[in-house]
Amino acid sequence: IKYYQLGDFELQSGEILPAAYIAYLTYGSPTNPCVLYPTWYSGTIVAGNEWLISTPEHPRRALDPERYFIVVPALFGNGESTSPSNTTGPKGGVNMPKTTFYDNVKAQHQLLTQGLGITDQIAVLGWSMGAGQAFQWASQYPDMVKLAVPFCGSARTSFHNWVFLEAVKGAILADTEGYCSGRYMEEKGKQPLVGLKTLGRVYAGWGFSQAFYREKGFEKYYGIEGIERVMVEFWEKWSTSKDANNMLHMLWTWQHGDISAQPLYAGKALKGIQGKVLIMPCDNDLYFPPEDSQIEKDYIGDNAELKVIKSIWGHWAGGPGDSKEDVEFLDDSI
Amino acid sequence: IKYYQLGDFELQSGEILPAAYIAYLTYGSPTNPCVLYPTWYSGTIVAGNEWLISTPEHPRRALDPERYFIVVPALFGNGESTSPSNTTGPKGGVNMPKTTFYDNVKAQHQLLTQGLGITDQIAVLGWSMGAGQAFQWASQYPDMVKLAVPFCGSARTSFHNWVFLEAVKGAILADTEGYCSGRYMEEKGKQPLVGLKTLGRVYAGWGFSQAFYREKGFEKYYGIEGIERVMVEFWEKWSTSKDANNMLHMLWTWQHGDISAQPLYAGKALKGIQGKVLIMPCDNDLYFPPEDSQIEKDYIGDNAELKVIKSIWGHWAGGPGDSKEDVEFLDDSI
Numbered sequence: 001i002k003y004y005q006l007g008d009f010e011l012q013s014g015e016i017l018p019a020a021y022i023a024y025l026t027y028g029s030p031t032n033p034c035v036l037y038p039t040w041y042s043g044t045i046v047a048g049n050e051w052l053i054s055t056p057e058h059p060r061r062a063l064d065p066e067r068y069f070i071v072v073p074a075l076f077g078n079g080e081s082t083s084p085s086n087t088t089g090p091k092g093g094v095n096m097p098k099t100t101f102y103d104n105v106k107a108q109h110q111l112l113t114q115g116l117g118i119t120d121q122i123a124v125l126g127w128s129m130g131a132g133q134a135f136q137w138a139s140q141y142p143d144m145v146k147l148a149v150p151f152c153g154s155a156r157t158s159f160h161n162w163v164f165l166e167a168v169k170g171a172i173l174a175d176t177e178g179y180c181s182g183r184y185m186e187e188k189g190k191q192p193l194v195g196l197k198t199l200g201r202v203y204a205g206w207g208f209s210q211a212f213y214r215e216k217g218f219e220k221y222y223g224i225e226g227i228e229r230v231m232v233e234f235w236e237k238w239s240t241s242k243d244a245n246n247m248l249h250m251l252w253t254w255q256h257g258d259i260s261a262q263p264l265y266a267g268k269a270l271k272g273i274q275g276k277v278l279i280m281p282c283d284n285d286l287y288f289p290p291e292d293s294q295i296e297k298d299y300i301g302d303n304a305e306l307k308v309i310k311s312i313w314g315h316w317a318g319g320p321g322d323s324k325e326d327v328e329f330l331d332d333s334i
Numbered sequence: 335i336k337y338y339q340l341g342d343f344e345l346q347s348g349e350i351l352p353a354a355y356i357a358y359l360t361y362g363s364p365t366n367p368c369v370l371y372p373t374w375y376s377g378t379i380v381a382g383n384e385w386l387i388s389t390p391e392h393p394r395r396a397l398d399p400e401r402y403f404i405v406v407p408a409l410f411g412n413g414e415s416t417s418p419s420n421t422t423g424p425k426g427g428v429n430m431p432k433t434t435f436y437d438n439v440k441a442q443h444q445l446l447t448q449g450l451g452i453t454d455q456i457a458v459l460g461w462s463m464g465a466g467q468a469f470q471w472a473s474q475y476p477d478m479v480k481l482a483v484p485f486c487g488s489a490r491t492s493f494h495n496w497v498f499l500e501a502v503k504g505a506i507l508a509d510t511e512g513y514c515s516g517r518y519m520e521e522k523g524k525q526p527l528v529g530l531k532t533l534g535r536v537y538a539g540w541g542f543s544q545a546f547y548r549e550k551g552f553e554k555y556y557g558i559e560g561i562e563r564v565m566v567e568f569w570e571k572w573s574t575s576k577d578a579n580n581m582l583h584m585l586w587t588w589q590h591g592d593i594s595a596q597p598l599y600a601g602k603a604l605k606g607i608q609g610k611v612l613i614m615p616c617d618n619d620l621y622f623p624p625e626d627s628q629i630e631k632d633y634i635g636d637n638a639e640l641k642v643i644k645s646i647w648g649h650w651a652g653g654p655g656d657s658k659e660d661v662e663f664l665d666d667s668i
Contacts, residue, residue, distance in 0.1 A: 158544070158547065158548060159547035159548065159550070159561050160539060160542075160543075160544040160546075160547035160548065162561055163535075163538045163539040163547060163561065163564075163565070164539040166535045166538065166539070166565060167501060167505075167532075167535055167536040167538070167539055170505060170531075170532040170535045170536060171501075171504060171505070171508055171532070171536075173528075173532070174505060174508035174509045174528050174529055174532040175508045175509070175510065176509065176510075176511045176512070176528055177510045177511040178510070194507075194508050194510055195508055197504075198501075198504040198505070198507070198508040201497075201500040201501055201504045202501040202504060202505075202536060204497045204500065204501070205494060205497040205498040205500070205501055205540075205621075206539075208494075209494075210492070210494040210620075210621075210623050210625070210626075211625070212494075213492065213493035213494035213497060214492060214493065214494065214625070214626070216493070227493050227496055227497065230497075231497070231500060286544075286620065287544075289544045291544070291545070291548070292544075292548070
């Protein structure tokens with residue numbers, strides 16, 4: 001894991017994020033064409049994004065370090081880049097200034113150009129919030145992005161998606177006793193476990209599709225029997241491994257996702273994209289439905305292509321490598 | 335509002351619900367054919383189910399009191415029939431024994447046959463948990479139900495639906511401070527408001543479809559502008575008008591909805607239905623998707639018909655009268 005120091009970093013809001021940094025990983029040689037592959041909601045760069053990256057064990061994945069220089073940067077708030085959980089002082093913890101996709105992409109641009117000396121055009125691809133960053137890159141640095149591949153994500157967070165996230169947020173905030181207005185570490189020395197578990201259960205109905213549960217995907221793919229055990233062994237296990245303020249920080253970024261909310265554009269950001277865009281939603285995704293992707297494709301125009309992943313996995317179709325068929329579909333498409 | 339006394343009522347679990355009663359309303363003359371029209375999750379019989387009932391102002395609705403004897407019974411736990419909120423003593427409040435659809439329908443059967451002297455066949459129709467009761471009736475008293483019309487509901491609660499309800503339940507339980515293990519009235523003299531508000535926000539993403547939010551149905555139909563105001567003025571307003579233990583009681587009933595879980599059947603309850611069944615799901619319903627209804631129709635066989643409500647309203651398509659076009663579709667179909 002490497003770190004790029006951003007110094008006192010000015011955010012879109014005007015606030016300063018003091019001594020900010022991005023955590024990142026690279027694969028392959030910097031002499032090859034660069035592929036940027038940012039993280040998703042709660043995703044990490046260590047044991048996080050590798051499901052599309054070729055390895056000796058899985059030599060035929062889309063992103064081959066023999067051919068590309070793959071850079072995986074961590075989102076602000078994911079616990080690896082500057083985050084509530086690793087920042088102390090007056091702007092640490094729950095008081096860390098909010099960051100947008102714009103801020104993340106600006107920081108990543110600095111990492112690539114100033115930190116890694118990349119001057120050629122790049123490809124950006126990502127799942128979910130990673131897709132949000134791919135869209136953001138293509139509109140924020142249109143002449144630098146040759147190809148963007150957002151899968152299971154959007155250029156602007158829809159109302160319905162925002163509403164779904166209210167439920168995720170509410171799960172933590174409802175645990176007033178455990179969350180302590182965000183000062184749980186200072187006051188209790190531990191995470192708000194009730195809230196984090198609830199977050200897992202709230203997410204459970206959204207992450208996988210109705211069809212996934214109907215066909216008992218949890219048994220078939222994870223070997224978990226019984227729906228209550230799926231809650232505990234899959235969803236709560238995931239959510240309780242996270243920091244509550246980090247989850248709320250990234251959630252804020254997601255809720256405010258909107259590539260037109262930047263100086264360059266006034267509601268026409270999709271038209272400003274110059275590179276090619278391959279948009280891949282999953283037909284059963286409950287919070288990034290393919291209808292939204294279709295609308296975004298229509299706005300972008302001829303340089304965009306829509307390719308729907310047909311899968312019962314729902315949002316997890318693009319997800320962290322559990323759905324092997326869908327990963328193959330992605331590999332073949334990219 | 336009328337009450338039918340059930341006395342000490344034995345539940346499917348073997349537990350006794352002491353001095354139990356059903357609250358109900360009737361419309362029209364008991365000499366006409368009987369239509370039973372049970373309530374939905376959180377629904378009440380006062381200002382609750384009337385959107386399909388003809389009135390002087392709305393004379394052309396499906397259920398005409400001039401032609402039918404309409405009986406609207408309240409679910410156990412809805413606050414009108416025996417409920418945590420209106421029961422004191424050792425089996426009151428959070429300690430009220432859990433009730434199933436089987437129990438509700440057994441009690442309603444007693445009301446109709448012994449209380450109201452109805453011996454002819456009846457029609458049963460209902461939305462959501464009302465649909466669950468319609469299915470339950472058709473299998474529990476197959477020779478008494480001539481026609482069942484379940485809309486936006488199911489005969490057995492699916493895994494995904496169960497998971498969605500975990501989130502609804504979690505909203506209240508996460509508010510450990512306000513909920514006080516269910517003794518909020520005894521210990522604090524007030525409802526767990528944080529939890530109930532969260533419940534409203536959790537429900538918000540499920541009740542209306544993605545398309546409804548995309549097309550700003552909240553502005554168009556309710557005149558509410560801005561998505562945060564929809565949370566407060568629609569969803570929190572609804573959820574904070576309820577009692578937390580009542581909501582959890584009915585939720586348990588819903589999660590355990592399964593018409594095959596009764597002495598009469600072993601996994602084949604749908605085949606035991608003798609009357610006609612008109613199943614009407616909404617194509618955009620996120621927790622009772624039409625695919626599930628199709629499966630149930632196939633099990634029932636020739637006496638079942640599936641008619642999909644095409645609507646952006648999602649679950650609310652069959653819902654409490656807000657979607658006027660969908661109500662007309664229902665009226666015309668019944």
